[in-house]
């Protein structure tokens with residue numbers, strides 16, 4: 432009988448377990464928390480209003496088989512399914528409801544002129560840069576690097592550009608800028624050299640064909656409930672509230688794992704979706720590497736007495752002096768904003784140390800008003816801050832180098848191990864994490 436053990440019950444572990452159930456007689460998933468889902472979880476307040484902890488909206492990957500695993504059996508009438516994610520941004524004291532990308536025409540006319548000149552003279556998309564500082568300078572020029580990107584990445588990552596990996600920029604953006612006129616942008620985007628630097632002026636233009644999914648009720652956690660049901664239907668055994676305390680090996684193969692309840696599991700393949708440092712520790716492989724650094728992530732949930740002033744799903748705040756990273760306006764999610772209460776939102780913010788919950792709630796509320804997202808006179812019917820110490824890793828060069836070093840080192844020792852997931856350091860977004868994992872599992876089994 433063949434058996435695979437999957438460590439970590441986030442979206443990566445769950446979807447991998449579903450895929451693996453095609454290849455193995457028995458699939459066992461171990462999750463240290465009481466329930467699966469990782470950063471895709473929701474919670475319900477005392478009035479029954481639902482908020483998400485981390486990720487909000489699920490998106491198709493473009494691979495039909497993988498999308499079938501993710502969304503295949505959903506009852507479509509219970510879901511908001513849409514093609515355009517309405518994302519705006521706040522920059523230089525202006526709310527741009529058309530695009531998540533910075534409009535550099537909001538700079539002073541002298542700065543705009545100079546930055547545009549540098550942008551047009553800058554070279555092709557840098558391909559080998561590992562240092563975000565030199566990558567941004569090469570791609571966008573010095574002025575935008577110093578005046579725009581440096582303060583934004585300081586705010587998001589708590590670190591200057593030269594310490595960050597290029598991945599940090601891909602994850603947190605903005606990866607392109609709005610400039611010129613909409614017509615001139617359409618022209619210039621046809622060129623290979625400028626396509627990756629200039630953004631269309633509206634989120635409706637140039638969007639991907641992938642569809643987005645959000646449950647009409649229950650928050651994104653409802654999706655996890657559907658996947659848990661699928662796992663049960665496929666006979667995957669879920670061991671929640673447990674962690675792996677020991678792993679043994681034999682003849683260059685990993686052999687068995689001991690769980691914190693004393694259960695021993697022998698396996699043919701180990702799929703690891705947690706930080707590799709946790710595995711190298713269990714295997715006594717001492718890489719003497721610094722542990723990953725995390726930003727404290729605070730998510731403040733609000734319910735208001737009235738609808739939002741904008742129809743956006745999300746607003747990203749690029750103002751360096753403001754604490755907001757991103758606001759998610761749940762009652763706007765879908766094709767059209769809901770006219771019925773509750774009118775609820777979650778606002779994320781990063782910091783180096785734990786903020787005072789009352790202070791941060793007050794600050795983020797004021798910022799929603801400053802950005803023009805909610806009316807000045809709106810009444811807050813509910814608010815609560817949730818603080819996560821280890822949700823958002825600082826994507827420094829050393830984090831990426833360390834995880835790659837560990838991944839290559841551990842993988843080269845054992846032939847029956849797959850290291851997958853966000854914790855590997857390369858990919859962060861659900862779409863990237865799942866595509867990479869899906870391909871790796873497939874190529875491991877179709878050789």
Ligand SMILES: Cc1cc2nc3c(=O)[nH]c(=O)nc-3n(C[C@H](O)[C@H](O)[C@H](O)COP(=O)(O)OP(=O)(O)OC[C@H]3O[C@@H](n4cnc5c(N)ncnc54)[C@H](O)[C@@H]3O)c2cc1C
Nearest residue numbers: 439441442443462463469470485486822852853859860861
């Ligand atoms: C605030 C925030 C907002 C985000 N927004 C977006 C977004 O808008 N779009 C997007 O695509 N992505 C977003 N992401 C990223 C997204 O959450 C990740 O892509 C996704 O969660 C990766 O899944 P994963 O399974 O690799 O990791 P995780 O979701 O972190 O899951 C890892 C799992 O492993 C478990 N675990 C850890 N250690 C052990 C152990 N020793 N034993 C057993 N189990 C263990 C954890 O409890 C967890 O359940 C966001 C992330 C954060 C933090």
